Amino acid sequence: MKVGTTWGTNIKAFIVDYGPKIVGAILVYIIGQWIIRRLVTLIGKGISSGKFDVSLTKFLLSLVKVTFQLVLFLSIAGILGVNIMGFSAILAGAAVGIGAALNGSLGNLAGGVMMMVFKPFKVGDIIEAQGQVGVVQELGIFNTVILTPENKTVILPNGALSTGVIVNYNTAGHLRVDINMAIANDQDVDKARQVAIEAMKKHEKVLSTPAPEFAVSSVSDFMTKITIRPYTTQSDYWDVYFGVTELVKKAFDANGITGPTPTRVVYNK
Structure with missing residues (x-):
């Protein structure tokens, strides 16, 4: 009891x-x-x-x-x-x-705060960072989420992002699309320029201002590397990239502008 x-x-x-x-x-x-x-x-x-x-x-x-x-x-x-x-x-x-x-996590938190303060990009921008290119979907406390052209979701830690190189393709209000191609050394560069620019203008989403550009980027033993540069808006970037690549390729073929042919030298002993 x-x-x-x-x-x-x-x-x-x-x-x-x-x-x-x-x-x-x-x-x-x-x-x-x-x-x-x-x-x-x-x-x-x-x-x-x-x-x-x-x-x-x-x-x-x-x-x-x-x-x-x-x-x-x-x-x-x-x-x-x-x-x-x-x-x-x-x-x-x-x-x-x-x-x-959790030193890395705190670094990511500090990186998130820094990016909130300095704003190198915002949601919806197309950026290139840490070897990845895509549209920013979300900027969180610890990481940033981007969507790549392959429709892959990539999560980037803010710590590395804030201390690395960030390329923001939206800063100028319009985007320049850089497309690298190559033609054979015996081809007429002026003709290639005219054909490429006319082909770029045919794409409905390529801006007229700034005007499309054509440049010779380098010359090697058997090819001339060229860069074609149409301008477009943020939302049409990838449509222009793939569409213009196809248009210029077809235009080159129609006008007899050929690509480089690798050569191999064989020595008989």
Whole structure:
């Protein structure tokens, strides 16, 4: 009987001491989550109505949500009687350890912040970085997502992205499409230029201003490398790239402009 009485007394004391705190913590959690959702929604609408791009909006909302969740967590800990100062010290120590273990992740976070500040690109831009070319789909806290012409989703870590070379094809408002080709050395370059430019003008998505360009990029023993450069808009980049390549190839064939033929010299001993 004494054991049962002791257990009953302990449970009763626990309920008296911690019951209200637990109930209060649960209520605060439920109400807090509702408030956070409302605040994030309102802040999101406020940011969206301003002059912020999609990348910055998503990034700021992520930071706001994490901050609110941390405040709610500390509030609940305080209601339950947890020593916040001591708990903060534990969190700080844990942060150091986690930071050492997640050095790359912190670097990606810092890279994300840097790109939000300096804005080398935005969602929808065509960029070339880390050996990849594609349209930016999302700029997150830790990584950037791009979609390649092959319809592949590539995730680039922000740390490497922020410290590497980034080519943004959208900066000037229109895009120059560089297409490398080659003709045989005995071909008339002026004729090739005229045929190529006329072929580029036939593509409906090639801009008239700036005008399409033709350049000789290099000459070797058996071929002359050329670069044709039509201009277009961001959304039509790949259509122009593949379409113009086909048009110029067909135009060269129709006008008797031949490509290089590799030669092999055989010595008889």
